[in-house]
Amino acid sequence: MRGGRHLFPLVLLTLLRGLCHGREPSPGAVTCGSVLKLLNTRHSVRLHSHEVKYGSGSGQQSVTGVEASDDANSYWRIRGKSDGSCQRGTPVKCGQAIRLTHVNTGKNLHTHHFPSPLSNNQEVSAFGDDGEGDDLDIWIVQCSGTYWERDDAVRFKHVGTEVFLSITGEQYGHPIRGQREVHGMPAANHHNYWKAMEGVFIKPSMDPAKHDEL
DSSP, rough: OOHHHHHHHHHHHHHHHHHHHHOOOOOOOOOOTEEEEETTTTTTTEEEEEEEOOOOOOOEEEEEEEESSSSSOEEEEEEEEETSSSOOOOOOOOTOOEEETTTTTOEEEEEEEEEOOOTTTTEEEEEEEEEEEOOGGGGGEEOSOOOOBTTSSEEEEETTTEEEEOOOOOOOOSTTTOEEEEEESSOSGGGGGGGEEEEOOOOOOSSSSGGGGO
């Protein structure tokens, strides 16, 4: 019994260390300030935008899905819901509110109560100037662990309208032939899983003093 008394504190300490380690971000955590492409895992297309406006609905800049992995118009920067709320290099937590800013045009991923042109779901657009739009640019990262990991499939739920960023396969014709419609859907399903792919990932750090604010 004496040996058991000494052994129990050691076992407890080992368990506590393991729990604490589980809360730490891994090197594969997605971080604020990173620039990346997002792949819809169901349809194998990357989230994309360009200087092509919708011919119906809001008339704002269109957001689509493309098969090409090397298209420069598929890069998005991860930012906080407000300036200073997501410091560069800080791992993004599951449940955190973020903005996704299209690198080449400076517009934010956005949705609102307009019907999407092909499926009649909710239109998703790119909105704002130089990264500044409005409250309808904010999305919640939904994932299963503590942090958003690059290897994980995650969902993006829109704060303002509670839809999920989705693709169901509808294809556009001219002038963006073959590109897929991106839209918002009210239900969580296999059409709204996304995975981080190519990009420039800022090394995870839990010390915000070492990084500049976005």
